[in-house]
Amino acid sequence: MHVNQQSSALSPLELKVQTFFELSEDLCCILGSDGAFKALNSVWTDCLGWQPEELRSQTWLALVDPQDTPSSQTALKSCINQKRYPLQNRYRHKDGTYHRCQWRFSATPDGDIYAIGKLATASPALETQVKLYHQALEATTCGITIADLHKPDYPIIYCNRAFEQITGYSQAEVLGQNCRFLQTPDTDPVAVEQIRICLREGISCKVILKNQRKDGSIFWNELSISPVRSPQGSITHYIGVQTDITHRQLVEATLQKSNEALAMRVETRTTALRKLNQRLLTELVGRKRAEAALQESEARLRAIFERATIGICRLDLRGQILESNPVMQQMLGYSEEALQFREFTDFVHPDDARTERTIYEDLADAEIERYERELQLFRSDGKGLWAHLTVSLVKDDGGEPSFAIAMIKDITERRTAESALRLTRSMLDGAAVAAFLVSADGRILYVNETAALSLGYRRSELLRLRIHDIAPDFQPEVWAEHWGMLKEFGSLCLDSQHQTKEEKIIPVELTENYLLFQGQEYVCIFALDITEHQRAEAEARRALLREQELNDLRSRFITTISHQYRAPLTAIHSSAEGLGQYGHQWPVEKRELHVRRIQVAVNQMTQLLDDVLTLGAIESGKIPFQPILINLGEFCQQLCEELKGDRELQRSQPENEAYPYPVLPPIRFTQAGDPTAVIDRHLLRHILANLLTNALKYSPLGEEVHFHLACEEEFAIFTIQDSGLGIPEADQPHIFELFHRGSNVGSLPGTGLGLSIVKKAIELHSGEIELISQVGVGTTAIATLPKC
Template sequence: MKQDLSLLIQALDSSISGIILTDNQQPDNPIIYCNRAFEHITGYNRQEIIGHNCRFLQKEDRNQKERQILRKAVEEGNECVVEIRNYQKNGTLFWNELYMSPIKDEDGNVCYFIGVQNDITRRKKAEQELLHQQEIMESQIRERTKSLRESEDYLSSIVQTVRESLVVLNPDFKVLSVNDHFLKTFKVTKEETEGKLLYELGNGQWNIPKLKELLENILPTNNPVEEFEVEHDFPHIGKKLMLLNAHRVELEGQYKDRILIAIEDITDRREIERRKDDFLSIASHELKTPLTTIKGYVQMMQRLLPENVSEKFKDILKKTGLYVERLNTLIAELLDVSRIQTGNIELHTEPFDFDKAVYEAVENIQSATKTHQIIIRGKGSNNYSGDESHIVQVVNNLLSNAIKYSPESGEVDVYLSRVSNFIKVSVKDSGMGIKVEDHKKIFDRFYRVGEIQQRFPGMGIGLYVCDQIIKNHGGTLWVESEPGQGSTFSFTLPLERNPNDK
């Protein structure tokens, strides 16, 4: 039996079609298996796929009628075939021919679904080109190309006004042109630059190992390079920290095979960020000690209250303790941000009962709130190796947010599950929801959605800290939400971690 299963997995991994299994017995029908071809087709790795619903492949393209067909087939337990627009991890569109079939148990209940996927982008492209009269389109493209060539001087003047250093290279890395911003930033002239090999400029000041890696190893894969960070100490102008965006431009005629590099000098910006982080770190540490003392005095006053003290005084003292505790939590989060930015956050990894820790966290939050009912269901694992306090911190933060941002809803759902060799935790609220374009941004530090910022106080660091904690455990944290439809925050954690994973 074990040999047959191993042979089956080998066969599936050898298939050129992408194959997935989803668990219809769990909420939202999460993916529990994918073969190597599916990873190759989508550009995602297994860690980023397991636990998600298949809809994440459509990204913001949510209005396709094929999604309704798939949803209906899942609800009715039927098979179906659709051709749907999907997007790879890097954002590239590909057409997916999906064959989906239910897997039923002995009683006829649908337990799982199997999906077989093929990339039919080329076929769809050919069909679309025929439908839109290929000859007419090519004629229009030729006319536009001619127009662009005639406007070369105009475009060149625009390039010169860009407040980024721009460099154009030929395939042998010889400089064909640079804009004025490059000349001013690196204190060189056109005569010293154009026509010269990039690595030989300024007595070898551009002979930078990381730049060579970009040009000679990464860029030839035909993928654009974005925000490639390079730090170098240049003669005469000093140390520079730069973000490089590089594209290989392939056109016809005299502009064939060009490499365009945009260089953004972020030296000053990074220094400002460093000073801000230093300030936050110092301020947080300096506030921690007096706040601890204040907290101690408030607790002492609460214990030593005379019997005849007024209810108003008791209420004031209780509120004081509450606000001191909130301030203490905020300072703790700021310290976490500081440790993350400096790379000093430490994980104390030990085995613990994961389910018990989550249930206790829910119980503690529930005892502190009278406005919401927290419903927890499912099981993940009784034995997980990680930093228990940090994991509980993530759960507490997600629960607190669910309560905070859904004031008119009286219920929060928490679901624990085991998805393949991952633990999955989901926290669902019925609050105001989040726009699709903000889904990734909310995990950036100090980022707050406009409408939320107006209605609810906060600094926008809680989700950033949660995201970093989950990443440090080798997992992923994401949100599924639409305005007015509430939000579901989920994270997965691998039960077995590769020692090389970060």
């Protein structure tokens, strides 16, 4: 309850105690034996923001920092036995923050506990300096963390806003964790082991790690860690400086003096209790401890300044260098004394100095708070270097500009590499072959104009694709295996295929080279369109095959012609010799018989020669295709009459092995439909004559050959059916090939050219032919020709 609530019921002595209780400027309260508040003075509202009514339902321990709860419980228990007990802990303000307090406890005979507390404070000078360091750290663009080596697993006890921006985590999510929470399964174990060695041996190190932000995105983190030692030389903390170097924005670790706000406002109201020596002693001890903490924090920040891996200097508002760290001195080749009080622009290239001076004046006037730029600097030896400069303004407690922190990163090597890269890209852009730069996961990172033109894409479109989108042979699972081979051999040359935007397939010859640049893996691919090359190869193969076929054809032609000419020449020679020697003795009938034999032999030789010439003309394309309007019925009737004359001639031939059917069968011709058509008369004669001759030749005595003409609206269909030998099934696929004859024809005369001529003549008409044959039953030939 509040002390004033029972003032009317108190004795004069108790009223004096109560008045003294309220006059105190320290935190005064009375606790029950269970630690619950029984009475509080108004200082609780002034110092910690609590109204007494709000705390009467609480216990004194409920507002203690959880880390200080065990020691505070011990203090309360010990107080009951020892009557009085001093304690220092962190106590919660109503706004949720914790403030360091000194307590004194005294137990009463009735079991209550009197508690007097005072907020710890520090000197204004130290307080201002800590704020200055904190502002400097918060102003840097590099992530800064501080890990406490006194606690298990080295938890982070501080991180700045830049660390939150780089990682995406808030300070509340970071504090208390070990820095490894940013690592991924792909983080380099060698780098992680190097950090462990550094922590174990108490040394500094610098590594590059593959880390993961809160949103799951990956970034490359250049991490520098350094130990912070106490005045006694023991390592108390480790400072971590993180730089996001994902896109070569080499923002180096900043050294800004920072520490958690140690400055707590201390109410210095003086009361009669100040006369108590013990309270004065306690206050003095508290102040000394706060000063020691500030000095320790300053030492840590100074260590960061001195051991940073980038150049850092402090500038006044005129741009003069007030102090510089060793890295900056080494970078510019000057001593600390030589740099002090020199204007920073004295070391800037004249092309950049005027701009730099103008921008810095805007910073000093607080028109801007920070700026970044890349510029050229001069060393003491006259050599130039490229630097990435970050300048941040630091303000005092009143919000007025105080000084600036400049951070300098040597990027000469990067700028040189970029120049070389631009030259290389210019060369690739002008190359006559398609060029690609592809990442390990198949993303297309660069293409030249030749590649874009060959595939029908814009370059911007190709940069949104992956390699399997334009190379069907490199699907993701295949690309992974191919990448392994490429890393093993370094370069590969192979034939593949590319697919254009219109899904056209282009054969290409690929030359691939594996590249490793700044820890990243790439493959540079040059693609040569080999469409014409393959077409030339195919033409050469076809020409070679054609040459081989012609050689085979020539050999078979000579053999066949020699064989086919031998029989009629022998007949001519025999009959001519007989007529010459014995003709005057032979009767007229016998002489006429030999004369007819000579005529038949001559006709056979003439027909063979005609077939050869016709086939040669068709093969060479020299035979003209001259369709004219004809009456197909009359044409077929006339052809049948001509073949009948040949039958009359052969009917007089004696039966022998070469002619098993000396009397050729008759032809029965029928027709249906309109017989007019536009067809090449000469080629049609070759088609029908060969088909009818074959039907007559292989049909037995007494069997008719059926010849039917069916004229439809668009086609003329010629059907010729015999009852002859039939074609064996094994021979049917080859029956239209040159010089091929059925295996069952025996000694029947023939060249094997007729059906080849038929097939090619029908193809000239864009027609079709079909043979249906069965051995011992006969053959049906169906030729279909367009009527126009």
